[in-house]
Amino acid sequence: MTATRSAPAIEHAGGGRRGALAPGLLPLPALASLAAGLLLLPALALAQPGNPNPDASAPTAVSPGSGRCGVCHPTERVQFEKSQHAEEGVRCTSCHGGNDRSLEVASAHGAGFRGRPARKDVPALCASCHSSEARMRPYNLPVDQHALYQTSGHGRLLARGDTRVAVCSDCHGAHDILPPKDPASRTFTLNIPRTCGACHGDSTLMKQRGKPDVFRLYMGSVHARELYDRGNLRAPTCVSCHGVHGAAPPALGDVDKVCGQCHTAERRYFMAGGHYRARSGDDGPECASCHEAHTVQAAQPERLAGSCAQCHAKDAKTLALGRRIWTDYHSAADEVEKAAALTARADAVPLQTDDYRARIEEARTYLREALPAAHAVQEDVVAGFTTRARSMGHEVQSEIYGKLGHLRQRKFVLILFWFYLLLTLLVLKRYRDQGARKGSPDRP
Amino acid sequence: MSATRPPDPNGRASWVDWLERRINLSEIFSFLTHFGFVITPVDTSRPVREVLREVAETPVPKYASGPRVLGLLTAILFALEAVTGVLLAYYYKPTPEAAFESTRTIVRDLPAGWFLHQMHAWGAWLLAAVVVIRLLRLFWDGLYRAPREVLWWTAVAMVWLVLQLDFTGRLLTWDAHSYWATVRGMEVVFALPIAGPILAFLLGGRVVNDDVLIRFYALHVMVLPTFYAACVYFTFATLRRVGLSPAPEGRPEATTTFRDHLYTMLMLTVGLFGVLVTLATVLPFRFLSAADPYVTPGGVRPPWYMLAPYATLQWLPVPAWL
Amino acid sequence: MSAPRERAAPATGEPATRRRFLTWLSRAFLGLWGLGAAGVVGAYLRAPEHREKVAGHLVSAGLLDDFKIGEGRLVRHGVSPFYVVRLDAERVVALSAVCTHVRCIVDFDRERRVLVCPCHDGRFDLAGNVLSGPPPRALPTYAVSVRAGEIFVHL
Numbered sequence A: 001m002t003a004t005r006s007a008p009a010i011e012h013a014g015g016g017r018r019g020a021l022a023p024g025l026l027p028l029p030a031l032a033s034l035a036a037g038l039l040l041l042p043a044l045a046l047a048q049p050g051n052p053n054p055d056a057s058a059p060t061a062v063s064p065g066s067g068r069c070g071v072c073h074p075t076e077r078v079q080f081e082k083s084q085h086a087e088e089g090v091r092c093t094s095c096h097g098g099n100d101r102s103l104e105v106a107s108a109h110g111a112g113f114r115g116r117p118a119r120k121d122v123p124a125l126c127a128s129c130h131s132s133e134a135r136m137r138p139y140n141l142p143v144d145q146h147a148l149y150q151t152s153g154h155g156r157l158l159a160r161g162d163t164r165v166a167v168c169s170d171c172h173g174a175h176d177i178l179p180p181k182d183p184a185s186r187t188f189t190l191n192i193p194r195t196c197g198a199c200h201g202d203s204t205l206m207k208q209r210g211k212p213d214v215f216r217l218y219m220g221s222v223h224a225r226e227l228y229d230r231g232n233l234r235a236p237t238c239v240s241c242h243g244v245h246g247a248a249p250p251a252l253g254d255v256d257k258v259c260g261q262c263h264t265a266e267r268r269y270f271m272a273g274g275h276y277r278a279r280s281g282d283d284g285p286e287c288a289s290c291h292e293a294h295t296v297q298a299a300q301p302e303r304l305a306g307s308c309a310q311c312h313a314k315d316a317k318t319l320a321l322g323r324r325i326w327t328d329y330h331s332a333a334d335e336v337e338k339a340a341a342l343t344a345r346a347d348a349v350p351l352q353t354d355d356y357r358a359r360i361e362e363a364r365t366y367l368r369e370a371l372p373a374a375h376a377v378q379e380d381v382v383a384g385f386t387t388r389a390r391s392m393g394h395e396v397q398s399e400i401y402g403k404l405g406h407l408r409q410r411k412f413v414l415i416l417f418w419f420y421l422l423l424t425l426l427v428l429k430r431y432r433d434q435g436a437r438k439g440s441p442d443r444p
Numbered sequence B: 001m002s003a004t005r006p007p008d009p010n011g012r013a014s015w016v017d018w019l020e021r022r023i024n025l026s027e028i029f030s031f032l033t034h035f036g037f038v039i040t041p042v043d044t045s046r047p048v049r050e051v052l053r054e055v056a057e058t059p060v061p062k063y064a065s066g067p068r069v070l071g072l073l074t075a076i077l078f079a080l081e082a083v084t085g086v087l088l089a090y091y092y093k094p095t096p097e098a099a100f101e102s103t104r105t106i107v108r109d110l111p112a113g114w115f116l117h118q119m120h121a122w123g124a125w126l127l128a129a130v131v132v133i134r135l136l137r138l139f140w141d142g143l144y145r146a147p148r149e150v151l152w153w154t155a156v157a158m159v160w161l162v163l164q165l166d167f168t169g170r171l172l173t174w175d176a177h178s179y180w181a182t183v184r185g186m187e188v189v190f191a192l193p194i195a196g197p198i199l200a201f202l203l204g205g206r207v208v209n210d211d212v213l214i215r216f217y218a219l220h221v222m223v224l225p226t227f228y229a230a231c232v233y234f235t236f237a238t239l240r241r242v243g244l245s246p247a248p249e250g251r252p253e254a255t256t257t258f259r260d261h262l263y264t265m266l267m268l269t270v271g272l273f274g275v276l277v278t279l280a281t282v283l284p285f286r287f288l289s290a291a292d293p294y295v296t297p298g299g300v301r302p303p304w305y306m307l308a309p310y311a312t313l314q315w316l317p318v319p320a321w322l
Numbered sequence C: 001m002s003a004p005r006e007r008a009a010p011a012t013g014e015p016a017t018r019r020r021f022l023t024w025l026s027r028a029f030l031g032l033w034g035l036g037a038a039g040v041v042g043a044y045l046r047a048p049e050h051r052e053k054v055a056g057h058l059v060s061a062g063l064l065d066d067f068k069i070g071e072g073r074l075v076r077h078g079v080s081p082f083y084v085v086r087l088d089a090e091r092v093v094a095l096s097a098v099c100t101h102v103r104c105i106v107d108f109d110r111e112r113r114v115l116v117c118p119c120h121d122g123r124f125d126l127a128g129n130v131l132s133g134p135p136p137r138a139l140p141t142y143a144v145s146v147r148a149g150e151i152f153v154h155l
Helices: A002-013 A018-025 A028-045 A074-081 A092-096 A119-130 A133-139 A145-151 A153-159 A168-172 A189-200 A203-209 A214-219 A222-229 A238-242 A252-260 A264-272 A287-291 A301-312 A316-348 A354-376 A379-442 B015-020 B025-035 B048-057 B066-089 B096-109 B113-140 B149-172 B176-190 B195-202 B210-242 B258-282 B304-315 C013-045
Strands: B059-061 B255-257 C058-063 C072-075 C082-086 C092-096 C107-109 C114-116 C130-132 C141-147 C150-154
Touching (some): A119 A153, A189 A214, A189 A238, A214 A222, B015 B048, B066 B258, B096 B210, B113 B258
Antiparallel strands (some): C072 C082, C107 C114
């Protein structure tokens, strides 16, 4: 009941007039306090301290989460009421201290009142609950976020006294914290790039720090296209590569491990190939050398020349290797696509093509495998797949051409048929003439 | 075609005599004459062989030639359509889900299915052309005057029926082109004043869906062919009454025997069959993919015979309330 | 039938037999039309059950004894290829070989007894469940029966 009654009170606090209809629903003591409240509220709304409230204990403006704080802090109250914390029974006082049962500013903001926590204190404040195994166990939530945060780039700077770094509330929100599976949450997959981009897309801030505007770079990548254009929630966001609470750029030697989380086959071939063997320590080619770090792009023939030339500019033979692999792959893909187009032609005849489709699917599987195999930067490894795909494409093509050739045989049979038909006409004509000859003179 | 076989020359006892002793074959044969296919009346008290001989020697005008052949072709082609149509109906399933699949099964997977399908399609094409040309020729030669009004109105009805058969049959394959051709054709039909709403009611609505498909199927395989057969009967029966159309002016009426006429007709049928087989093999009708009510392929237009009413409607100031 | 021919004028017995032969021949010739029509229509009307259907419901995957224990074999069957894996002396399972992610054909890893998709490293166990990787659904499994030593898969 208290929760429902608090609604008109809020409207009064905002100066609304509709609340005047509500008193009929309220018990008498409430009416009395409302009458007093109507006079006092404009003053309360300005949060002027020191207003005496004679009827402070009347439960008119309380709610389980925000207590009576919402009387003076309606915006925060509305935000907080929607949050996961309010749902789980966390109160204003859990973070801010003070007394939420008092409408008197002096006592409400009295003993143990923390006010707005300082930025440097935020992680520790959140950790007071979120690092407690006992408190988090019912929710099956991890408790290592604070420890992880301290290892992150953000946490290390904060420890050094730089408060212009992300703390818990910058990513999760202060009052309106939602679980990450909620699409409205700042930490929902689709919103993560923008959440990080609030700082990492702020070019003035990043310029001060001497960092690139990685948000804009990311938005140009194949990952962002997959995430936003195709709505694939499995596509990687910032946290997929940098970590969540322990966010930090991966070490140079670790890039292939990070990318290899998803691109397993690519990493396997990469590690078997010459590029990996050529690495000395943390120096040497890794994923981002060709694909870029944030502007991740698929290898394209027009990009190959540039990225290979970074290291192989003097060695023309090696420089051409990328293009040769690419040409090999595309000629095989062309064969398979030609076979697929021919299948469509056979379908229009129509011929039975289920078996051809199955084989084209198989050939396409080889082609898809050839792309990861290219990361071994060895022609024969790629050719192992492209040759198979190409020969399957050839096979299907020749078989369909064979069947279409049967259709041409139909036309040959048609010529034979016409011979037969003309003979039949001759026979019939002979019958007719015979009948006419014998019919008229002989028979009566 | 046993009626056309010449009697056994050596007078040996044949199966005809054997059967004659048990059944009155001439009476059975006379059903044909009553139906109108044979020119002379038949004396059912005489043995069938004599009757046949008599019929065979009946002098008839030479009508399996010149413009008169058109009337014969309408009957022959209809017979072909009936036979192939029945065979196709054995495998066809008139539901939107199965229509295209079953047609493709007939054309692709069944032995000789493609042949029957193409024969049916090309036969329909030729039949539509033949009935229209026949109507034009009847009009041109003034053959709609008394006592030939029945023939004229029958010819008009046959044109209408064939066009409807073509229109309903086109939808049945349920491939993208046939579906959208039907949708556009239906729009033309429904835009007609007065008749449009009535047709929309009879065809099960303005949206081409499963209701319309099953009604088209029923019309195509049951209703319309029955009417067409009735028209053929009316034509033959009236011909017996009023005689064949007169020979072109200035030329004597050539006469021949009925046997001669039957052989000529048989040769005509064989020739026509050859033409159809050639068309079906060399220029087969193609399939697109299955119809998708939400994707319109390019290049779809109403069937050719719909173009005239379509163009007319574009010009006619049809009041909006219709 | 006594109508004289230009070329068959002189003889008496010979032309008669020749004419009869000609008559017989032309009748046989016309009869071929009937035979042809009957053949075409008969082939067309033969009930579909007698034909081998591509999407057959029961597919033979070979003899049980040809499979070693733990061996998996890809059966190429139309657009739905599948694996047949012999688990032990008696049990045989059949799973679709088409990955539920982007329709690649999965490989069988005999050591680990999993199916691995070569495209994006999706892994399935032999009950079809997704173990790891991007596939959104489990692989469909098919019922298997062994009759007289031969493995049949019910699709």
